[in-house]
Amino acid sequence: MEIIEFTPTPDQFAYTFGGVAPVMRIAPGTALRLWSQDAFNFALRSTSDRSSEKVDLRFVNPQTGPFYVEGAEPGDTLVIHIVELTPARNFGASAAIPFFGGLTSTPATAMLQEALPDTTWIYEVDTARQTVGFQAQYSDFEVALPINTMLGTVGVAPAGGEVRSSLVPERFGGNMDSPEVRAGTTIYLGVNVDGALFSLGDGHYRQGEGESCGTAVEGAMNSLIIVDLIKGHAPAWPRFEDDAHWMAVGSARPLEDSWRIGNVEMVRWLGELYGLHTMDAYQLLSQVALSPIANVVDANYSVVVKAPKGILPQALAFDGLHANLRERARGLL
Numbered sequence: 312m313e314i315i316e317f318t319p320t321p322d323q324f325a326y327t328f329g330g331v332a333p334v335m336r337i338a339p340g341t342a343l344r345l346w347s348q349d350a351f352n353f354a355l356r357s358t359s360d361r362s363s364e365k366v367d368l369r370f371v372n373p374q375t376g377p378f379y380v381e382g383a384e385p386g387d388t389l390v391i392h393i394v395e396l397t398p399a400r401n402f403g404a405s406a407a408i409p410f411f412g413g414l415t416s417t418p419a420t421a422m423l424q425e426a427l428p429d430t431t432w433i434y435e436v437d438t439a440r441q442t443v444g445f446q447a448q449y450s451d452f453e454v455a456l457p458i459n460t461m462l463g464t465v466g467v468a469p470a471g472g473e474v475r476s477s478l479v480p481e482r483f484g485g486n487m488d489s490p491e492v493r494a495g496t497t498i499y500l501g502v503n504v505d506g507a508l509f510s511l512g513d514g515h516y517r518q519g520e521g522e523s524c525g526t527a528v529e530g531a532m533n534s535l536i537i538v539d540l541i542k543g544h545a546p547a548w549p550r551f552e553d554d555a556h557w558m559a560v561g562s563a564r565p566l567e568d569s570w571r572i573g574n575v576e577m578v579r580w581l582g583e584l585y586g587l588h589t590m591d592a593y594q595l596l597s598q599v600a601l602s603p604i605a606n607v608v609d610a611n612y613s614v615v616v617k618a619p620k621g622i623l624p625q626a627l628a629f630d631g632l633h634a635n636l637r638e639r640a641r642g643l644l
Contacts, residue, residue: 312642314535317375318346324373325510328466328485330474333379333508339540342643346399347375347512349529350463355404358448361429362408372464372477372486376510380540383507388541388629389467391498391509392636394643395535396460403434403443403516403530412525413607434528436516443516443528456517461493462534463513463527470503477512479610480562484549486513487560487613488522489605497552497633501545511536525608535643537636541629548576552633556601557584557618562611570602573616581618584626599623 317335325331337343350372354365383389407415409426416422434443434456442455466484469475480487484500492498500509514532551558557580561572574596581592599622605613620626627634 312342312639314342314344314643316344319375324348325376326370326373326477328475328477328483328510329468329472329508331377331508333377333506336379336381336506337538338381339538342394342535342537343378345375345511345534345536347514347532347534348373349400349404349531350513350526351404351406351529353531355406355431358431358433360431362406362431363429366408372513374464374477374510374512377468377508378510378538379506379508380538381506383502383540384505385470385503386543386545387502388544388546389500389502389507389509390539390541390632390636391465391500392537392539392633392640393462393492393494393496393498393534394537394640396462396494396514397533398436398458398460398516399514399531399533401436403436403528405432405434405524405526405528406430407524408526411608413521413523434516459490459493459517460532461490461515461518462511462532463488463492463515463518465492465498465511466509467500467502468504468508476610477510480606480613481611482548482562485562486609487549487562487605488513488518488527488609489560489613489615490518490520491551491553491558491615495553495637497636499546499550499552499629501547521604522606522608537639539632539636541632544629546576547579548572550576550580551615552628554637555620557620557628559616560605560613561616562613564611566604566607566612566614569612569614570616573602573614574600577616577618580628584628585624
């Protein structure tokens with residue numbers, strides 16, 4: 312399988328889903344090797360850098376894309392299989408941004424508190440040990456953490472001619488910030504416009520579930536993906552699949568509505584997989600679901616609802632496309 316490589320120039324970065332002309336047209340079945348800039352747009356390079364001084368909020372979360380997928384029409388399902396994610400830089404950055412994060416006052420959760428200290432952490436990447444190094448800024452504590460690369464953002468153009476910030480997660484995907492978006496995962500997104508117009512970015516060298524301080528170990532990323540297309544069968548909300556789980560993602564506020572959306576989409580999927588009545592799928596999911604929080608800091612919060620394959624009867628989603636993509640991916644590595 313031929314791999315098409317694309318590295319955007321800064322003037323080609325996309326900061327929205329929708330409203331941007333495609334950078335390339337590709338056919339279903341194409342493998343892409345893409346470079347993406349970090350969420351800070353390379354503004355934080357040392358612990359002395361302060362987000363309030365260095366980060367231009369007009370130009371954060373730059374995306375690589377969008378890509379026009381030949382034959383994709385509204386109602387179809389865009390399929391993105393992540394083959395490999397590799398840090399493109401020898402360090403990543405994280406920050407406590409004033410009035411942003413899960414444990415601070417924010418414009419939407421206003422309190423009589425001053426902002427937490429504007430602090431930057433730099434994580435050195437050790438490729439030999441496959442770790443990133445945490446160094447405390449208020450003591451001499453340090454620890455090496457395993458690299459766990461993921462993409463914070465992947466999505467398609469929204470429906471209805473909408474243009475949404477790349478900071479927003481919603482039914483089109485977007486800034487879900489889920490650690491499940493990693494190598495070996497297949498992503499299913501409903502197509503809303505001709506060509507789908509998908510973009511990706513926001514590489515994380517690692518991130519805890521919830522992304523509590525608001526930022527991960529942010530870094531430029533090299534992504535190897537396979538893009539495919541299913542005619543029809545568009546899910547209402549993003550679905551993921553890996554070797555061990557079927558997953559659905561809800562993004563909204565308040566957090567419980569994100570959880571509800573993910574559960575409803577997962578009930579639908581179990582019904583499709585096993586031919587179950589909605590009430591039976593609802594009951595089954597109640598006994599098997601895992602519900603990790605992806606983020607509690609973005610414009611919408613995201614919750615992933617997972618159904619473990621190992622304790623359920625064998626079933627093939629989308630005619631076993633995930634397994635087929637896994638096999639194709641092995642030929643690229």
